[in-house]
Amino acid sequence: MPVQTGGPSPGKRAHHTTLSTDRSIMATCDTCGNDYDKTFTITRGEQTGTFDSFECAIQATAPRCARCGCVIIGHGVEVSDESFCCANCARRSTSAPLTDSA
Numbered sequence: 001m002p003v004q005t006g007g008p009s010p011g012k013r014a015h016h017t018t019l020s021t022d023r024s025i026m027a028t029c030d031t032c033g034n035d036y037d038k039t040f041t042i043t044r045g046e047q048t049g050t051f052d053s054f055e056c057a058i059q060a061t062a063p064r065c066a067r068c069g070c071v072i073i074g075h076g077v078e079v080s081d082e083s084f085c086c087a088n089c090a091r092r093s094t095s096a097p098l099t100d101s102a
């Protein structure tokens with residue numbers, strides 16, 4: 001068994017590049033268009049999407065903070081139909097009496 005010392009970087013792995021001739025089980029990611037056999041669907045409100053990764057699902061379906069624009073992946077803060085990433089953003093935009101618990 002050969003000993004690997006200083007070989008090519010071990011961290012790099014191919015992903016999402018599975019080649020298959022059976023396309024019947026393939027679905028296409030709504031965000032990036034990747035054909036992938038392990039896609040999943042996410043329904044949020046009226047909106048349903050098919051995605052190959054959580055990153056793509058977040059891109060397409062996660063709400064964005066009404067103040068700073070960052071993607072809200074956690075619970076966030078909702079004030080009068082607007083979503084914010086944290087109490088600080090919500091308070092600065094709406095002057096709602098929120099505490100910094102988020």
Ligand SMILES: [Zn+2]
Nearest residue numbers: 029032052056
């Ligand atoms: Zn994708």
Ligand SMILES: [Zn+2]
Nearest residue numbers: 065068085089
């Ligand atoms: Zn924010």
